[in-house]
Amino acid sequence: MPIENASLILKKMSHAAMRAGRCPSEVKLVAVTKTVGAEAVKKAVDAGLRCFGENRVQEAQKKISDLISEISNSRIEWHLIGHLQKNKAKYAVQLFDVIQTVDSAALAEELNRQAEKAGKIQRILIQVKLSEEEAKHGVSEKELMSLLEEIKGLHNLKLEGLMTMPPYFEDAEKARPYFKRLREIRDEAGREGYSLPELSMGMSGDFEVAIEEGATMVRIGTAIFGERK
16 A cells, blocks of 8 residues: 555645645644555554545444454544435444534434434534535535534534535646635634634645645545555
8 A cells, every 4th residue: 555645645735734824733634545445544554644534334334343453542533524324323423533524404413313322422514515516415505504503502513614525627726716615604604603613625636725725624545545446
């Protein structure tokens, strides 16, 4: 596994932050391990990575279970970064430190219910849909404020910020308006009294632009682990 790529990514992240007048420590690398085996994740942990993102609950269940004894001494954080169906909420709460893809009041309510049963405060982000692509999930800008209001009353959820996934562009600059807009939405919500410090945006092809526009988390898989099989 080309884990040496991770140090190059971290350098690029650091330079992007400094270009924007930001402190590099403000930006977290979420290493995306979709389809990556447990052994490769263990090597990533040995190389110093501590935050991992999974797209599917079922794949994460097996992987985390396979790794739990081997990396139990490391402070690992698991993020769900793929779409979550309500019927998987119970398992998501059991597995993930952060669920980045909350996109409806119904899902938020179910996560809150499951977190309460588990005696846990579940950290979440709201996924905002800024593109017209049918395949993309997320709450629309128009419906975001009512979802924020709904979540405010759910005491077993800790809302930490927003996440988005722009369309794929060969030219990363074309993604910049989407990242800029998410930051503006966060700031608008802040003026309404909602504290949303985290902005999860940017992937292997455009993370530097995302950081320049305010990302606090970047979700990177291919640039670390190589192309998916």
